[in-house]
Amino acid sequence: MREVTKAVIPAAGLGTRFLPATKSMPKEMLPLIDRPVIQYVVEEAVNSGIDDLIIITGRGKRAIEDYFDDSPELEMHLREHNKMDLLKRIRDISSLIDIHYIRQKEPLGLGDAIMRAEKHISDEPFAVLLGDDIIQNHTPCTRQLIDIFQQEGQSVIAVEEVPDDKVSSYGIIRGTRVGPSLLHIDDIVEKPQLADAPSRIGAIGRYVFTPQIFDCLDETVPGVGNEIQLTDAIRILLQRQDVYAHAFEGKRYDTGDKCGYLEAIIDFALENPETRDAVLQHLRSAGLRTAMQVQGDEGAVLAHSEHMEI
Template identity: 45%
Template sequence: MSIKPLRKAVFPVGGLGTRFLPATKALPKEMLPVVDRPLIQYAVDEALEAGIEQMIFVTGRGKSAIEDHFDIAYELETTMANRGKSMELLHQTRLKPGAVAYVRQQEPMGLGHAVWCARDIVGDEPFAIFLADELMVGQPGCMKQMVEAYNKVGGNLVCGYEVPANETDRYGIISPGRQDGDLVEVTALVEKPKLGTAPSNLMIPGRYILQPEVMRVLETQEKGAGGEIQLTDAMAQMIGGQPFHAYKFGGRRFDCGDKAGYIQANIALALDRPEIGPAVRQFIDTL
């Protein structure tokens, strides 16, 4: 079995971020900071660590701050240089010319449609998908672990994350087949099963490695739940035709599309930072 290397990643960042209004009225939700880095930076850093070479952002109106973030900031850099300040953190945000592409999703028609908008740039290659509001923390990063698993089995691979049984009705859940360590065969995908009916407690937390054939499925995909073109529906059609596995990620996950999850991420990652962790912990102890 010949396994094509993974070189490209798609970041669907066209959403309106309505759950964080009014903060996201003029600021993309992907630019909301966790401690001192925007959410999208965590996702891109995770992709770079995994060896991904080209970042494809599927944007919408009002998302130019994302493009600016990964560009050179001449005035800021010149001012900092004149003041003798380190520019290492700024340089870490630069993406090399040719390593980034932007495409517009002109209508909010769902995750599946956003991914399909990147079809011409993806071409005939496997690609990763990152949902930036899912912050995955691990050593090594989630996608690096997934790429190592993908290089063994090929096909389609999604991240699997264990959640309590009483939360399975909130997520897309994996119906498992054979298991080999952290690799689990996917026999079906069940969207938000009623409590007590879930085939497992493995949900899919916004990390995917898919074969380019999914684009052809999305081409004719009818609207599903919420009147949107659902990626889950397209992936379900791939099961059986190509190898399909889940990789069980044992690190931490923060749902930063949710206000409570976003605050939890800030607290948890602040506590991890030696320069501010003690002060944050001391404050928490006074509450």
């Protein structure tokens, strides 16, 4: 069984849920305290044993390339002002991993974005990490999937149970349990209505694929949103080989969603020694223990804070 050493991060989306901020700023560069979202995803890949990374970008995404590149002027400035700790952090970013960039010329869907990496991946197994999802755990989610791939020799995707009101935003699986956290996927449906969903188990943004997924993507016709859907390609792959779903261990933040992004900011700020005390003081003074009465997006974020030890 070949080791999984390559990964693809699709980062070509338009980020419409965060307009107007994403009109000129890639959504993957939205900051969580002092690091952009995509850095956490890249670090997960590195910590999972990936040493060859392809980021699929699009128009207006140059900031991603600049971020992971060397910055001689900034480094010189930090050195001259004896800010050696910051200098090390900046250098560490550019030396994380070898990154290749491929542009998706048109926003034709996640499946199409992954297809852009076919020539680079060739006939090797590879991981896919969506730039919207941050997953925290001692064992990275991608590493969990790679370990299962090494055992089973087949494609495996990360899943979790999603709320009823989110079912229509996910690929939903129907599966047969074959282990404590492992399902054999019998079917998968892209963004079904709640009444038509085969379960509440949704595919989230981590995958490990055999290279046969590229043949399936090539055969996939435009689906939901008139885009090439990865879920539809997985349905084709199911007809040719086993595909598994793993109920991953860890805390997931959907930073492509406003509430998920704000929840990540709160939690990450509470884990950061520089910000923890000030954030705790603000949360307490804001009277968040009565936040369940607040409606809408603000209420969801405050309700999240309700369950934290403040």
